[in-house]
Amino acid sequence: MIEVRLHDIGEGMTEGEIISYLVKEGDPVTVDQPLVEVQTEKMVAELTSPANGTIKEILIDTGRTITVGTTILTIASEQSKGGVSSSQTKEEVATTVEAPQAQKPMNMERPKTGPLSKRVKAAPYTRKVAREHNVDITLVEGTGRAGRITVEDVLRHVEERDRGRVKTESAEIAVLEPNPVQESQEPLDVIPFKGRRKQISKKMTQSFFTIPHVCHYEEIDMTDLIQFRKELHEMDEHISVAAFFVKALAIALKEYPVFNAELDEENEVIRLEKAVHMGIAADTEEGLIVPVVRDVDKKSLRAIHQEMKELTQKAKENKLTIREITGSTFTISNVGPMGSIGATPIINYPETGLMAFHKTKKMPVVNEHDEIVIRSIMNVTMTFDHRVADGGEAIRFTNRFKSLIENPKRLILELA
Template sequence: MVEVKLHDIGEGMTEGDILTYFIKKGDHVEEDQPIVELQTEKMVAELTAPAKGIVKEIYIAEGTTISVGTTILTIEADGSMEKTQSAEIQKEAYNQSVQLAERANPNIQTKLKKINGPKRIKAAPYTRKVAREMDVDIELVEGTGKDGRITIEDVQQFAQNKESAATKVMPAVKQLQNQSFQEMAENQGVEEKEEAAIIPFKGRRKQIAKKMTTSIFTIPHVHHMEEIDMTELLQFRKEIKPDADVSVVAFFIKALTISLREYPIFNAKLDEKKEEIRLEKGVHMGIATDTEEGLIVPVIKNADKKSILAIHKEMKELMKKAKENTLSLKEMTGSTFTISNVGPMGSVGATPIINYPEVGLMAFHKTKKMPVVNDNDEIVIRSMMNITLTFDHRVTDGGNAIAFTNRFKALLEKPKLLLIELR
């Protein structure tokens, strides 16, 4: 008997949520066939069958949070007539159900296929997610991608065909349902009431909640706020745009890497067990990204060694992957400092929670034009932006936070200083 356990698939991972099974008890599986999808703190991942055989028992229900080392299911490896017969009986039962469905609905062109044997479904986790949301059995979808891989378009086309067929029979069913409910309400005096919508608290949302709770109850958060005159940086960006269309956030990241080199206490991690503060060698910049699944933090590795243009290109690619839920584990781990660019959404201020176990996080808020009194006591219109630095007060203090943000501010208000600091 082979046990399939939740093993550590990421840095320091301790638990995960069972999202969905691709198999059921009694199914025959091939070695390396995807059998279960789970949500960790960082990503959605698949576990594959370690051996060929019959799924003997499934111990964990979908939606359950389990710790690393927990046995999820067991597989009885191939080698006996009994297992072969079991698989054959299931195939025959399924095929008979397909035949009955086709006889009962001769005018409906179904996409159901008879089982000819174990089949490994080639589809990305995001494609499987789309299939579940559209109530499509992915095993019945024909893949048109490379090597028969199922694409999102394949799932959508299958759902469209299924819906087209269903419209031929569903109107009558719905009419009967409505009539039945109406008659029941009239006979028993029952009033139709709206029920509250329920959102399952699991998956990435639950993992985010756990990490935020750990951070807020472990770290004494302090928030230092500052305003930055963005006028010269925006003008500089406008001048170079014909030759290099670089986002303003790429300048933020480069200015931060310079500031973090000078104030490495903010590019650190506290190890409470060893009672030591570890100053990280490289600056690995986490970028808080809002997605449909919730907050996710892709990481630009060694940002301090990259040009502003290189940072811009890598950031755009990572954010695109984050939106599509296609980031690899390596692209989501190892950050030493995190940024949150909430300005485009209209934020003028916030008190963010640190990306534990980092020491600091900086949020960039909305840039807006406003009257400012300059050094000559003249009122001028400038583009001003608020920032918030959140830091761990166990590791450093307010004086360092002010000095750190002042250095960052100086680099942005006089962007040509960035040229001097480039390596």
Template sequence: MVEVKLHDIGEGMTEGNILTYFIKKGDWVEEDQPIVELQTEKMVAELTAPTKGIVKEIFITEGTTIPVGTTILTIESERGSEKNESSEMQQKEYDYSVQLATSDDPETQTKHKKIKGPKRIKAAPYTRKIARELEVDIELVEGSGKDGRITVEDVHQFAQDRESAATKSDSTNKQIHWQSLMEKREFHNNEEANIIPFKGRRKQIAKKMTTSVYTIPHVHHMEEIDMTELLHFRKEIKSDLDVSVAAFFIKALTIVLREHPIFNAKLNEEKEEIRLEKAAHIGIATDTEDGLIVPVIKNADKKSILAIQKEMKELMNKARVDKLSPKEMTGSTFTISNVGPMGSIGATPIINYPEVALMAFHKTKKMPVVTDDDEIIIRSMMNVTLTFDHRVTDGGNAINFTNRFKALLENPKLLLVELS
């Protein structure tokens, strides 16, 4: 008998939430076959069968959060001669019928459609919870989100369409059904309230942010940068090279981090030492449907602006569809938060513990600026925030760091010279 346990599939992982089983008790599974989908603190991942055999027991129900090391199910290896019999039984169990509305008569509303094998569903844990509350088979819902992801709105629309069909045949039955659904809802002070589970990625984000805030004395240094020349330069090369300003930000930071390594460091209080990292691994705070994720560009200091642009795009696309591997989300030495495109003009972000600094880039907008000759001109200005660990470094270093970064962006030619 082989026990399938929740193992640590990511740095610092302590627990996971069981989302969906792709198998059921009695099924035959092949080695490395996906058997369960789960939500960790950073991603949606699949566990595969460590051996081929028959699923004997499933101990954890869907929607349950369990700690690392918990036994999820057991698999009993079978002799090769028994495999065919088990496979035939499994195929019979997987062939099932689904109901589809075809007329106003409930008795003629169904038609049978064969579906082979378990279906992979893309939906967040909260969406699945809503589906269970509304007694909606989520496998029948068509997702309108990115890459076919099922949203809460899709589930509600499916339930509404189903209820509308039922109303045409029997309004009384609909009322009874609706009342039974309403009884399952949570209420506070006699007002209806939607409940969002505080677990999975959201819970892990909370833990990490709390650790950062209570461990690190945060200081925020703010500066404004004239982006006019960089935007003009980017416009000139855009016909040949489509490079985002964020790629310039990252490359400029790697230069400044090399000159000010105290901001590319980690503090170990137990050993009473500050570790100055040799390589610059830049984390990119990325907003997703299920919460904040930080994919990492490894060795950004050794990569060109074009290479950074390509890798950044690939990582952010993976992040938005929960396809990042643990390796792609760990090991950062400095994090950036490019919130300007979302409209932010300022913020005091929290450091990505155990790093010692983070820089946020805010909205770039045209503003009147007074020159040294007392002339008023229109320039494209951007606010930046450098958050740093005051245990490790001080305000003077932060100002020097930001001034150097500002100089590189305000004079793109200087940036190019530094790269030569």
């Protein structure tokens, strides 16, 4: 007998939620065949079969959250079906498989018996909405791209399913409570606090209560960079502003490596990272996630722009791999396009620093000739770990970044 268990797939994961099963009891399976979808802190992962055999028993219901090491299901391997000795058949072989944790839904609409339904394309949040409304998501018709099921599809299914029942319930209420003055207590709306939302909470709490956060604020004149990007656009070169931010930070971090570091309190050392792996905070339907662009200090602006674009899209589609969301040494948060004018961001633990870019807006500025001119000004926030660095160092680091952004042609010379 082979036990498929939840395994820590990275960054000290301790639990995960079972999203859906791709097999049922009695199904034959082959090596590497997907068995179950699990929600980890940052992604949905598929657990695959470690051997050929037959699904013997599914032990955990969908919707449940379980801890690492918990057995999710068992497989009767082909070897155990053959002519093995009695001592071999009694021996139970445990195989640990990479997986997140799970917990059990209540009174789901899903049929308890019958053949396995087709594999469903739906985001974890959509699946969560389906579970909250006791909907078997395999019965929902998807109207999204490539048949993907959306939240709207689930709610439409619920409305169609419950239309008759709602009318009946309304009539019953009228009979039982004829007094129209009497107020009814409607249940409060709730949002499940689990999955990625719960994991974000744990990480933010760890960072906030471990790191003494200090925020340094600065204004950066974006006028020349905006003009430079227009010139590049005319040359059919489309480089995002964020790509310039990343490259300028890579240069500054090489000169001020204390902000590209990790504090090891146990061994009483500050580990200065050699490579610069930039975390890009992304706002998605499922919550905050930080894909990582690796070795930005060695990549061109064009390469950084393209990789950021691809990772951001994968983050929105919940398709990031473990490697693509781990190993960052510094993080940026580009919230300006959403309208932010300032914030005090929490550091992406165990990093030392995070820089946030806020809204760029035109405003009157007095230049070096005492003339009032209109310039495009952006606010930035540099948050750093005061155990590792001091304010003066943070100001010098930010000033170096500022000089590169305000003089984009100088930034290009730094790349030579």
